[in-house]
Amino acid sequence: MTRRELLKSMAATAAIGAAQGMFPGVRFADAAKAAGEAAPAEGGVAWKKTPCRFCGVGCGLQVGIANGRAVAVKGDPASPVNRGLCCVKGYHSVMALYGTDRLTRAMVRKDGKLQPVPMKEALDLVAAKMAETIKAHGKDAVAIYGSGQWTIPDGYVASKLMKGAIGTNNLEANARLCMASAVTGFMTSFGLDEPMGCYDDIDHADVFVLWGNNMAEMHPVLFSRLLERRLQNPDVKIIDLATRWTRTSMAADRSILFLPQTDLAIANAICHEIIRSDAVHETFVRDHVSFHEGKTNIGYGLEDKFTFKDEPKTITFERYRELLADYAVEKVEPLSGVPARELRYLASLYADPKKKVMSLWCMGFNQHTRGTWINNLIYNIHLLVGKIATPGNSPFSLTGQPSACGTVREVGTLTHRLPHGDVTDEKSRKMAAEIWGVPLERIAPKPTFHTVEMFRALDRGDIRFVWIQVTNPMLTLPKLRRYRDGLRKDDRFVVVSDVYPTPTTDVADVILPAAMWIEREGMWGNSERRTQHFERMLTPPGEAMSDGWQMIEVARRLGFEKLFPWTEASHVEEIWKEYRRFQAGPEHEMAPYEELLRRPGVMWPFVNGKETKWRYNGQYDPAAKGAFDFYGKPDHRAWIWFRPYEPPPEVPDAQYPFWLNTGRVLEHWHSGSMTRRIPVLHRAVPAAYVELHPADARRLGIVDGGRVRLTSRRGSLILPAQIDGRARPPEGQVFVPFFDESLLINELTLDAFCPISGQPDYKKCAVRVERA
Amino acid sequence: MPIKSYLAYPARGRRDELVAALGRLDGCDVVPAVNRDLVVLVTDTPHEAADRALQEALTGLPALDGLALVAGIGDAEVDAVGAEEGGRDPA
Numbered sequence: 001m002t003r004r005e006l007l008k009s010m011a012a013t014a015a016i017g018a019a020q021g022m023f024p025g026v027r028f029a030d031a032a033k034a035a036g037e038a039a040p041a042e043g044g045v046a047w048k049k050t051p052c053r054f055c056g057v058g059c060g061l062q063v064g065i066a067n068g069r070a071v072a073v074k075g076d077p078a079s080p081v082n083r084g085l086c087c088v089k090g091y092h093s094v095m096a097l098y099g100t101d102r103l104t105r106a107m108v109r110k111d112g113k114l115q116p117v118p119m120k121e122a123l124d125l126v127a128a129k130m131a132e133t134i135k136a137h138g139k140d141a142v143a144i145y146g147s148g149q150w151t152i153p154d155g156y157v158a159s160k161l162m163k164g165a166i167g168t169n170n171l172e173a174n175a176r177l178c179m180a181s182a183v184t185g186f187m188t189s190f191g192l193d194e195p196m197g198c199y200d201d202i203d204h205a206d207v208f209v210l211w212g213n214n215m216a217e218m219h220p221v222l223f224s225r226l227l228e229r230r231l232q233n234p235d236v237k238i239i240d241l242a243t244r245w246t247r248t249s250m251a252a253d254r255s256i257l258f259l260p261q262t263d264l265a266i267a268n269a270i271c272h273e274i275i276r277s278d279a280v281h282e283t284f285v286r287d288h289v290s291f292h293e294g295k296t297n298i299g300y301g302l303e304d305k306f307t308f309k310d311e312p313k314t315i316t317f318e319r320y321r322e323l324l325a326d327y328a329v330e331k332v333e334p335l336s337g338v339p340a341r342e343l344r345y346l347a348s349l350y351a352d353p354k355k356k357v358m359s360l361w362c363m364g365f366n367q368h369t370r371g372t373w374i375n376n377l378i379y380n381i382h383l384l385v386g387k388i389a390t391p392g393n394s395p396f397s398l399t400g401q402p403s404a405c406g407t408v409r410e411v412g413t414l415t416h417r418l419p420h421g422d423v424t425d426e427k428s429r430k431m432a433a434e435i436w437g438v439p440l441e442r443i444a445p446k447p448t449f450h451t452v453e454m455f456r457a458l459d460r461g462d463i464r465f466v467w468i469q470v471t472n473p474m475l476t477l478p479k480l481r482r483y484r485d486g487l488r489k490d491d492r493f494v495v496v497s498d499v500y501p502t503p504t505t506d507v508a509d510v511i512l513p514a515a516m517w518i519e520r521e522g523m524w525g526n527s528e529r530r531t532q533h534f535e536r537m538l539t540p541p542g543e544a545m546s547d548g549w550q551m552i553e554v555a556r557r558l559g560f561e562k563l564f565p566w567t568e569a570s571h572v573e574e575i576w577k578e579y580r581r582f583q584a585g586p587e588h589e590m591a592p593y594e595e596l597l598r599r600p601g602v603m604w605p606f607v608n609g610k611e612t613k614w615r616y617n618g619q620y621d622p623a624a625k626g627a628f629d630f631y632g633k634p635d636h637r638a639w640i641w642f643r644p645y646e647p648p649p650e651v652p653d654a655q656y657p658f659w660l661n662t663g664r665v666l667e668h669w670h671s672g673s674m675t676r677r678i679p680v681l682h683r684a685v686p687a688a689y690v691e692l693h694p695a696d697a698r699r700l701g702i703v704d705g706g707r708v709r710l711t712s713r714r715g716s717l718i719l720p721a722q723i724d725g726r727a728r729p730p731e732g733q734v735f736v737p738f739f740d741e742s743l744l745i746n747e748l749t750l751d752a753f754c755p756i757s758g759q760p761d762y763k764k765c766a767v768r769v770e771r772a
Numbered sequence: 773m774p775i776k777s778y779l780a781y782p783a784r785g786r787r788d789e790l791v792a793a794l795g796r797l798d799g800c801d802v803v804p805a806v807n808r809d810l811v812v813l814v815t816d817t818p819h820e821a822a823d824r825a826l827q828e829a830l831t832g833l834p835a836l837d838g839l840a841l842v843a844g845i846g847d848a849e850v851d852a853v854g855a856e857e858g859g860r861d862p863a
Contacts, residue, residue, distance in 0.1 A: 004775070007845050008814055011777035012803060014843040016813040019779055019805065026808045101859030114862055231807070501862035511862055677859060680843045 003487075006071045013073075014680045017088025021219065023253070025227035044175040048074055049600055051524050052090045053517045053583040056080060056148070056399030057222050058526025059090055060600045061634035063518060063538050070094035070518065071339070079528065081199060087220040089669055092678045095518040096516075097538070103499060104512035104542025105139055119543040122510050123550065126467070127557030129509075130495045133465040134166070141464045146281075146547070147471035148179070148401030148408050151522030152531070153575040154469070154548035155407035159419060161551055164436040166562040169415045169423055170463065174410035174471040176400060176451035181366040181408055181760035183328035185375020188310075188756070189639050190589065191632025193409050196615040197348030197394035198528040199735075200604060202229055205358035207349045208238045211378065212263060212364020214727075214764075216247040217666040219362070219398055227251065227493045241266070242364070243661060243763075244691075246737055254396050256346070257730055260764045261657050262336035264370055265645040267377035268327035269336075270347045274384050275321055276328075279351030288628045290635055291320045293642040300369050300752040301651040304456050306561035308755035315642070331761025335567075335645070350385050352760035356392030358384070363663065364398060367763050380640045388619040389628060390637070399527040400670070406525015410588075411579065415448035415518070418635065419582035423447060435581050436563060449693040450758030452478070452751050459486025468546045470514070473669040474503035475741055478760045479714055479751035486533030502673045505740050514547055515540035521572040522546075524595060528571055529603045533596035578693045586623035587631065613740040648764045649752045652732065656712060656766035657686050658696075659733040663747050663762075665726075674738035688740035689722040692769070693731045699721050700771055707772035710734065712765055715747035718772045734769060738762070774823045775845040780811040781838040787811070791836035799826055836859075 003013035018028050025649045033427040035456040045064040052493075053057040059531035076083035077707055092298050104364025107114040108121030117387035123164050133141050135565075150173065186193045202208075202225045217222040230236040241263075249255035258266055274280060294310040301308075304551045315323075324677040329343040334531040336343075350357055359382065365374045378395050379388075387393035399405055412419050419435075421428025423445055433440040449457050455477060457463040466487070487494050487507045499516045525531045540546075552564045552571065566574040573593050579588045583604070605613040609623045614620040614629050616638075652659055668675040675681045690708050702708055706724040709716060719736065729735050736745040750765040780789040787809045794802045794813055801824070803812040807833040813830075830839060 004816070007775050008801065011775050011843040011845060012801070014778055015777035015814070016803065018842045019810055020814065023805075023808055023810065024781075026805050026810060028803050028805050028812065099859050101861070105860060107862060165826045225822055441860060501860050505862050679845070683843075 007034060007496055010095070012085070013091035017091060020087070020224065024225065025231060035716065045071065046066055048518075048535060048537050050518055050537075051091045051402055051532040051601070052086070052524065053402065053674070054089045056404055056527045057219050058402060058528070058530055058532060059086055059221050060525065060532070061090060061093065061538060063094060065196025067225070068539060070097055070538060076600055077500065080197040081601070081725040083220045085224060088667060089675060089681065090221075092680055096674040098502060099520070101500060102502065102541050103511060104544055105513060106543060107511040109509045114508070115665045117511070119545065122512055123553045124514070124557065126495050126510055127554045130465055130554065131148065131558060133224065133493065137464055137578070139166050139168040140170055140448055141462070142166065142305065142461045143172070143458070143466045144449070144469070145454065145466055145471065145473065146173045146413055146469045148173060148175040148399070148404030149470040150403060150407045150413065150547060152406050152411055152523060152579065153411040153522060153572045155403075155550070156419065156575050156579050157548045157551045157555075158413055160387035160436055160553045163418065163423070163439045163443055164432060164556070165555060165563050167310065167442045167444055169446065170454065170638050171413055171600060172415055172449070172454050173408040173413045174473065174476065175404040175760060176414065177367070177760060178363060179366060179404045179409065180450070180757035181368060181375055181754050182521065182581040184221055184372040184754070184757040185379070185397070188372060188641065189376050189379040190616075190630055194405060195394070195396050195527070196389045197396055199225070199328065200665070201358050201392050201394035201396065201424040201612055202226060205229070205394070206236055206355040207357045208236075208359065209346070209349065209359045210238070210242070210252070211359060211361040212242055212247060212748040213240070213360055213362045213398065214248045214663070215360065216251055218400070218664055222398070223251075223290075232766070235591055237349070239346070241346070242437050243728045244727055244733065247631050249518065256338055256342050259335070259337045260333070260661070260733070261368075261370075261648045262645065263365070264333045264376055264377060264643065265327060265335050266338060266346075267374065267381060268324055268622075268645065269329050269343045270350060271377070271382050272324045273329055273344055273347035274329045274381070274694055276322065277347070277351060279382050279415055279768035283316070283603050284386030284628070285384065287536050288630060289640055290637040291315045291317055291640050291642070293323065296644055297646065298755045300757070301452065301755055302649060302752050304460065305453070306755070310756060320642055321642065325724065330539070350381050350387065357398060358392065358394045359385050360396050362398040364763060366759055369648055369752050369754055369761045370643070370646060371754040371759050371761070373641070376641040379638065381548055381642055383638050389614050391614065393551060397527070401624055402526065404529055405527060406523065408527055408647045410508050411585070415450055418443070419579060431582065436576065438563070452758065452760055453752055454721070455483040455486060458492060459483060461489070461491070464491060465493045466495070468504055469497040472498070472502045472504045473673040475483060475744060477739065477751075478749040478762060480746040481715060482743055491732060492651070497550055498673070498674050499544070499563050500677065502671065503744070507681070512550055513544040513754050515544045519544065523576065530601040531591065531596060531604065532601035557660060596631045647772070648761065650750055650764070650766050652766045656768050657732070658767050658769050659749060660712065660728065660732060660765050660767040661735045661763050662709065662738050662749060663735065665737045665739065666740035668737070670739065671759065672741065676739070678695055688719055688737050688743040688745065690727065691727055691729050692718045693729055693733070693737040694723050695731050696769070697721060700769060702771050709770045710736070710748060710750040711768040711770070712750075717743060717745060717748060719743055734767065776815055776823070776841060777826045777843045778813040779818065780813045780836060782809050782811065783835050783837040786835035790833065793833050793835055797826065797829055801853045802818060826857070
């Protein structure tokens with residue numbers, strides 16, 4: 001394929017992507033051809049499989065390689081995830097490899113300026129600084145902060161280095177900012193992480209309820225599967241339950257807007273209505289569910305060193321019913337802004353025994369000061385009516401990064417986790433010590449800091465050295481100014497591994513150029529427990545090196561050669577074989593390496609050559625005994641939790657009268673460091689903006705494109721207004737996408753978090769809006 | 773040597789006619805939607821003057837109701853794939 005043909009195929013796929021954004025469900029028979037499937041053999045194009053670089057859906061791609069360069073992309077028709085379709089980001093993904101400012105050389109700050117140095121010299125310095133910091137301040141003065149874009153082997157190396165070699169739990173990942181509440185929701189309700197169902201549920205469901213989740217933009221390929229399901233089955237309904245009108249609302253059969261934070265009350269109202277109307281699945285509840293309540297008024301983590309420990313109490317169904325008395329639909333209507341008839345309608349969808357219901361959510365639930373609670377509440381609904389763990393009946397937590405599940409959650413690159421189990425659990429520590437070949441006492445039994453507290457510790461000086469890989473916290477942390485100022489302090493040492501300059505490399509003392517995606521071998525795990533392998537297809541530019549191998553090089557310099565004995569050529573395979581030992585058994589068995597090479601992804605548990613599509617269901621899950629078996633909990637039951645509505649820590653008032661909501665757009669992936677270097681995507685959305693309701697804009701004298709000043713208690717920012725663009729917030733609310741490094745909206749957001757998960761709430765704080 | 777892609781909207785009931793007319797124009801690749809009256813059009817012309825002439829020909833098509841430009845790739849980008857726009861110096 002020539003360069004010109006590549007550009008034509010990309011122009012075509014951009015148009016197809018735009019059409020799919022504007023007209024959800026539109027299909028093009030020749031889309032694959034337009035995307036380059038009929039590639040001429042000029043120079044020879046080799047097609048190789050990989051998961052997409054970007055979101056957590058995990059679409060399978062085929063990347064065309066010619067003359068040592070990625071020249072084309074098409075959706076992999078063999079992938080059960082996307083069945084040959086991609087979104088506009090996926091179609092353009094390989095262009096992100098070729099930005100002109102790729103980091104290709106290591107850089108070290110000397111006399112205040114970053115100077116290029118040989119990679120070896122930079123790695124020597126990183127190891128020396130790490131050792132020096134440990135000697136002077138202790139092992140808990142060093143930290144690694146990674147991401148859900150780490151490959152599984154990268155994350156495994158990070159865990160083994162920090163927890164097994166150095167002996168600190170100062171390991172975190174940015175999935176704390178996007179998925180931690182989903183994890184604690186799963187753990188508190190089921191005792192095990194990750195969904196019981198899979199994407200195949202979409203092909204069976206009659207009703208899709210999207211909770212605070214703009215799937216049309218954030219998970220466009222999966223959303224197209226919902227639309228396809230409805231096209232083939234006109235009785236299928238899509239309900240968009242959200243705080244802002246979006247492209248998803250436009251495509252839905254019904255759009256229901258609610259006031260921020262009141263999803264807690266709405267979910268309880270649905271449960272109340274299900275019980276009131278005698279729609280509880282009595283035998284399922286009797287045989288497979290137990291009822292619990294925990295602490296209330298649990299705080300918001302606004303103060304440093306905040307701690308919280310829940311105190312679960314088992315309660316009866318009658319007690320649960322009494323606690324729900326405050327959530328009758330008529331009582332919830334004024335709080336939520338959702339009419340009682342709409343709440344009854346929602347309850348009736350879940351209650352109808354003839355309808356299979358899939359609930360889907362992502363950041364709206366997880367980035368929430370009661371994120372764990374709202375995850376619990378959605379499970380409560382499904383459990384009360386017995387609509388769970390069967391095809392089409394599925395509460396489904398979506399993810400935002402390609403390996404938030406595979407790496408951060410499964411390998412456990414979080415302060416409290418090990419590759420199997422928690423650090424607080426002696427049995428799990430013993431397993432890790434045995435597999436890693438380290439003394440048991442080396443593995444610290446207490447978690448240290450979750451992400452927000454880790455950056456607070458850096459600001460205070462409790463942590464002096466941090467190594468940041470594959471993520472851009474100087475754009476994505478809430479209340480950003482404090483944490484940026486903290487990293488800039490004189491006696492902090494900051495190492496950043498990345499592929500492009502970012503606001504985070506701006507504060508680095510050492511920058512290490514990273515090999516990106518298909519420039520190295522790896523595996524990622526997507527939202528439906530699917531592990532996908534990709535081979536090294538390209539040579540990394542300059543001295544760029546994979547994140548995992550960078551850590552191995554430093555580990556060896558620190559004297560841990562025996563723990564990392566692999567060769568660069570075979571280390572991914574060797575790591576996979578070691579890691580699989582942690583997950584052995586029918587509850588989480590991972591596929592052999594050879595199987596990953598052969599298939600377009602494999603779902604775990606993978607037992608006797610077979611994937612498990614529905615966990616906890618004896619018909620499908622080899623670990624389940626009986627019809628349903630929630631074996632993650634000691635009582636083998638799923639837990640229904642009473643969780644009340646509690647208000648957010650900051651609400652609009654006379655001084656700051658608007659809600660600020662932040663999030664993403666279709667064209668840009670997270671902090672934009674890759675997608676802003678793809679010309680088509682950059683031009684489509686070149687800068688951030690603030691969405692306003694037209695009535696608010698008129699009242700404030702603001703016109704479309706006009707300058708608007710947003711001010712919170714933490715900072716101020718001037719952005720262009722967008723009025724009735726791709727979305728419309730209700731009156732009294734504004735929305736700003738966070739991808740733009742020149743307009744740092746996180747300087748205004750609040751670092752309040754869910755006390756159980758530690759995940760911050762980026763969706764709610766109070767701002768003043770003025771014409772600038 | 774511009775390359776451009778558009779969403780082309782046919783006049784009511786004239787989708788097939790539009791697809792055929794576009795297919796007859798030099799430098800046009802056509803990808804029709806199968807379930808909506810919508811056509812993706814990709815144009816590839818040797819120089820700016822030819823691009824302008826093609827645009828005039830397009831706007832004269834009676835079966836075309838509207839044309840929305842999605843992507844435009846100019847000469848410089850054709851010569852340098854992946855030229856980034858948000859890039860900067862790390863130092």
